[in-house]
Each structure stands twice: as C-alpha cells, then as structure tokens.
Amino acid sequence: MAAANKPRVVLLDIEGTVCPISFVKDVLFPYALSALPSTLAQEWDTLSFARYREAFPAEHAGTPDALAAHVRDLMARDVKVAYLKALQGYLWEAGYASGALRAPLFADVAPKIEEWTATDTTTTTTSKAAREGDDGEEGERGEAARVMIYSSGSVPAQKLLFRHTNGEPADLTGRIADYFDTVNAGPKMERASYERIAAKYPDVPVGEWLFLSDNVREVEAAREAGMRACVVQRPGNAALAEDVRGRLEVVESFEQL
Numbered sequence: 452m453a454a455a456n457k458p459r460v461v462l463l464d465i466e467g468t469v470c471p472i473s474f475v476k477d478v479l480f481p482y483a484l485s486a487l488p489s490t491l492a493q494e495w496d497t498l499s500f501a502r503y504r505e506a507f508p509a510e511h512a513g514t515p516d517a518l519a520a521h522v523r524d525l526m527a528r529d530v531k532v533a534y535l536k537a538l539q540g541y542l543w544e545a546g547y548a549s550g551a552l553r554a555p556l557f558a559d560v561a562p563k564i565e566e567w568t569a570t571d572t573t574t575t576t577t578s579k580a581a582r583e584g585d586d587g588e589e590g591e592r593g594e595a596a597r598v599m600i601y602s603s604g605s606v607p608a609q610k611l612l613f614r615h616t617n618g619e620p621a622d623l624t625g626r627i628a629d630y631f632d633t634v635n636a637g638p639k640m641e642r643a644s645y646e647r648i649a650a651k652y653p654d655v656p657v658g659e660w661l662f663l664s665d666n667v668r669e670v671e672a673a674r675e676a677g678m679r680a681c682v683v684q685r686p687g688n689a690a691l692a693e694d695v696r697g698r699l700e701v702v703e704s705f706e707q708l
C-alpha cells in the first residue's frame with residue numbers, strides 16, 4: 452500500500468477474513484457442541500457458569516437439556532447472538548489450553564499484522580526530510596498502524612483465537628490494540644457500530660481507518676460510517692455477487708494492501 456494510503460487503524464473481521472470459515476464451522480463449532488453436555492452436567496449450578504446460563508432467555512435455560520437443545524439449534528443456524536457467542540468462548544477455553552484448538556490464519560495475515568504494527572524507519576526518515584522541507588510532503592508516514600479486531604465472536608473468544616494461532620510466534624495478542632464485538636460495538640451490519648468504534652479513538656480521523664471483512668454488508672456499513680473498507684475474498688468463502696467487484700474494493704490477500 453502506498454505510504455499516502457497507509458491506514459492508522461486496521462480493523463479486522465475474523466471468520467472468512469483472517470481464518471477460513473471451515474475452521475469456525477467444522478472445528479470450533481463441533482468442539483463447542485462436544486464440550487457442551489459434560490460442561491452442563493458438571494457446571495450447571497456453579498457460580499462461574501451462572502453468568503453464561505443466565506444470559507440465555509429464561510424459556511431456554513430451565514434445564515440442561517433445554518439449554519443444550521437451544522444451543523444446538525442456534526449453532527445449526529449460525530445465529531450470531533451475544534449470549535451464544537459468550538458461551539462458545541467459554542467452551543473453547545479448554546480446547547485452546549490443551550492444544551486441541553489452534554487458529555489456522557491465512558499465510559499472509561501474521562506477516563501483514565507485523566508489517567502494519569512495525570514502525571517503518573525508511574518512511575520515518577523520509578517524513579523527517581519532509582518535515583524539514585526537503586520534498587514538501589507531509590510527515591507521519593513512518594507511524595505504525597494500530598490493528599484491532601471486530602468480530603461477532605465474543606471478545607474473550609477473539610483473544611483466545613489470537614493467543615493460539617498457527618503462526619510463529621503463535622501469540623499475536625501483543626500486536627492487537629483493541630477488540631470489538633456485538634456487545635461493546637453493536638451489530639456488524641450497522642453503520643452506527645463503526646461510528647461507535649471510531650469514536651473511541653478521537654485522535655484518528657474515521658477516513659484513516661481500514662476495515663477488512665468477507666461480509667459485503669459489513670463493508671458497506673463501515674463505508675457508510677466513513678471508513679475505507681475492503682471485501683476480503685478467501686478460499687472457502689461464498690462467491691461474491693456479480694456487482695460487488697464493480698462497486699467495492701475486493702482483495703484476495705492482505706499482500707494486496
């Protein structure tokens with residue numbers, strides 16, 4: 452990406468953007484479903500589980516069987532409701548801790564996060580020259596960007612995923628400046644959610660945010676809020692509608708940014 456176009460904040464979606472949809476659907480979801488019966492049997496009455504259980508609508512949380520049936524139904528329909536996402540994050544904890552779960556990031560993701568968050572000494576030098584009037588350009592081009600996450604997965608689940616990746620080092624959480632989900636930011640297809648996220652960082656003009664997602668409606672909402680936003684079309688994602696490439700930026704890899 453040309454220095455002049457360099458974002459100051461890169462906001463990343465997770466599923467279908469930094470890792471394959473199949474990791475979520477074929478690995479994370481089945482893991483949660485397999486851990487569910489024993490968790491409900493052993494922890495139903497514990498204080499630590501109460502916050503997950505009590506977040507569900509009362510009509511589905513009367514008994515372990517009723518809750519299990521509701522969870523299975525929501526997951527079969529991939530309903531991205533906050534109380535399910537919180538429970539999933541809790542169920543995945545043991546899987547990440549034991550090594551049974553590890554997030555397979557696309558190969559370009561970790562190197563690009565490293566590049567975005569590293570201070571660019573070459574452009575810093577150029578910026579210094581610019582500030583001294585050598586080429587008349589504005590400075591600040593050597594500034595590192597901040598990388599943040601915005602996913603329907605809960606913030607604790609996001610942190611687990613970035614702490615246990617297939618990268619080297621596996622833990623990328625030191626590179627992630629902030630995390631947003633549907634609880635602290637709002638629904639991902641609504642313009643107001645992106646406005647809320649940007650408002651948390653009044654030092655960064657909204658036009659200097661770059662949002663990357665596989666979901667066209669999320670990209671449109673971010674653009675409505677004033678962010679630059681690109682559709683990320685990864686292997687395994689659904690085909691894009693014919694008009695998308697004509698009206699939105701589409702990339703297949705972060706290397707194109």
Ligand SMILES: CSCCC(=O)C(=O)COP(=O)(O)O
Binds near residue numbers: 601602603605
């Ligand atoms: C970070 S947890 C796993 C992903 C997940 O549960 C999910 O719903 C992902 O949705 P996204 O908004 O990242 O497409």
Ligand SMILES: [Mg+2]
Binds near residue numbers: 465466467468664666
């Ligand atoms: Mg996604």
